[in-house]
Amino acid sequence: MEDGVKKFLYVNRKAPYGTIYALESLEVVLIGAAFDQDVSLAFLDDGVFQLVKSQDTKDIGVKNFSPTFRALGDYEVTKLFVEKESLDERGLTADDLQEIMWEDEDEDYAEKPSIRIISRTEMADVMSDQDVILSF
Amino acid sequence: MDWRAQDHEPIRTYPLLGGDDLKFGIVVSEGPYTHQASDTAYNFVTAALAAGHEVPRVFFYHDGVNVGTRLSIPPQDERNIQQQWSALAAEHGTDLVICIAAAQRRGLLDQNEADRQGKDASNIAEGFRISGLGQLIEMGIETDRLMTFGD
Amino acid sequence: MATLHTVNKSPFATQTLLSCLGHAKAGDTVLMIEDGVYGAASNTGLADAMVGMGGAVTLAVLAPDLKARGIDEGRLLSGVKTVDYAGFVELAATHDRTQNWL
Numbered sequence: 001m002e003d004g005v006k007k008f009l010y011v012n013r014k015a016p017y018g019t020i021y022a023l024e025s026l027e028v029v030l031i032g033a034a035f036d037q038d039v040s041l042a043f044l045d046d047g048v049f050q051l052v053k054s055q056d057t058k059d060i061g062v063k064n065f066s067p068t069f070r071a072l073g074d075y076e077v078t079k080l081f082v083e084k085e086s087l088d089e090r091g092l093t094a095d096d097l098q099e100i101m102w103e104d105e106d107e108d109y110a111e112k113p114s115i116r117i118i119s120r121t122e123m124a125d126v127m128s129d130q131d132v133i134l135s136f
Numbered sequence: 137m138d139w140r141a142q143d144h145e146p147i148r149t150y151p152l153l154g155g156d157d158l159k160f161g162i163v164v165s166e167g168p169y170t171h172q173a174s175d176t177a178y179n180f181v182t183a184a185l186a187a188g189h190e191v192p193r194v195f196f197y198h199d200g201v202n203v204g205t206r207l208s209i210p211p212q213d214e215r216n217i218q219q220q221w222s223a224l225a226a227e228h229g230t231d232l233v234i235c236i237a238a239a240q241r242r243g244l245l246d247q248n249e250a251d252r253q254g255k256d257a258s259n260i261a262e263g264f265r266i267s268g269l270g271q272l273i274e275m276g277i278e279t280d281r282l283m284t285f286g287d
Numbered sequence: 288m289a290t291l292h293t294v295n296k297s298p299f300a301t302q303t304l305l306s307c308l309g310h311a312k313a314g315d316t317v318l319m320i321e322d323g324v325y326g327a328a329s330n331t332g333l334a335d336a337m338v339g340m341g342g343a344v345t346l347a348v349l350a351p352d353l354k355a356r357g358i359d360e361g362r363l364l365s366g367v368k369t370v371d372y373a374g375f376v377e378l379a380a381t382h383d384r385t386q387n388w389l
Binding site for chain 3: 013
């Protein structure tokens with residue numbers, strides 16, 4: 001831990017809409033961004049479904065919160081780790097996920113992707129490198 | 137949606153402890169009776185306090201906010217989950233925080249909020265208070281271990 | 288820098304326990320609590336997977352949850368440790384972080 005900054009990992013393992021966990025997890029991330037900690041998000045198991053593009057909730061009467069993921073860069077939340085094995089198991093590829101970008105102030109506001117697709121082994125490394133893990 | 141509109145309480149500092157005693161932050165994210173989560177959390181907190189650790193705060197999120205209603209009436213031969221927590225707070229000074237965003241969705245109100253929203257009742261139990269999600273993050277920063285009990 | 292993992296789901300209902308074991312590292316402890324304790328029994332269809340995946344980690348089970356569900360400690364997979372709530376606290380204190388698999 002450096003300068004009182006802790007590494008926070010938000011673990012998302014649940015699909016959106018069937019339960020409220022995904023939405024209320026995102027609410028914590030957005031509030032937490034104000035605390036200037038080192039924040040990462042992990043998407044594995046059914047959590048990868050949260051990032052699928054073209055979600056349209058009109059006909060179920062529930063708010064579509066998926067566009068909010070694209071605002072995370074403005075909150076300096078730029079590390080969204082997505083597990084490749086979880087995508088594979090669910091018949092998904094990177095092309096099925098929405099594009100989420102952030103602007104790097106240090107490189108003349110160059111646009112960079114926030115989603116990083118990593119292996120299960122790498123996900124285990126990310127998890128074991130944290131100070132605080134919040135699970136949803 | 138203005139996600140930052142919720143107010144944050146100032147960062148509170150906890151007294152320093154000596155030895156190997158740790159500060160545990162606890163999250164309860166399921167409601168009482170349906171899930172075992174709040175029971176396991178209570179048993180864990182009780183054991184942690186008995187071992188000399190400190191539990192400065194428990195944060196109730198998702199349906200966990202329902203633990204803090206003073207209107208529940210469980211059968212007399214069952215444990216009263218809300219009263220267990222209220223008693224724990226009275227004895228050990230543990231700060232029981234109910235998330236305001238989750239509470240508003242689910243109809244948990246303190247008197248302040250009831251007045252502000254024009255509601256005709258409040259239902260928060262003794263020892264609980266309603267505050268923002270910032271209290272959860274602050275708990276993660278200020279404690280040595282964070283434990284989540286949910287589903 | 289070890290992690291204490293907790294799992295509270297029956298492995299016959301969800302893949303949470305298997306996912307946890309797939310991410311736990313050598314030196315970590317996986318503690319089965321609540322309905323998670325069903326994963327600790329021997330002679331089940333998942334026992335081989337448990338033993339295979341759990342090799343490098345310590346498997347533990349919360350005894351009060353085991354007792355509540357009528358599972359005799361004699362039926363546990365070999366090598367599974369039992370702890371009470373005080374032991375649960377001790378595990379949380381002696382690991383660097385906790386990951387609760389919900």
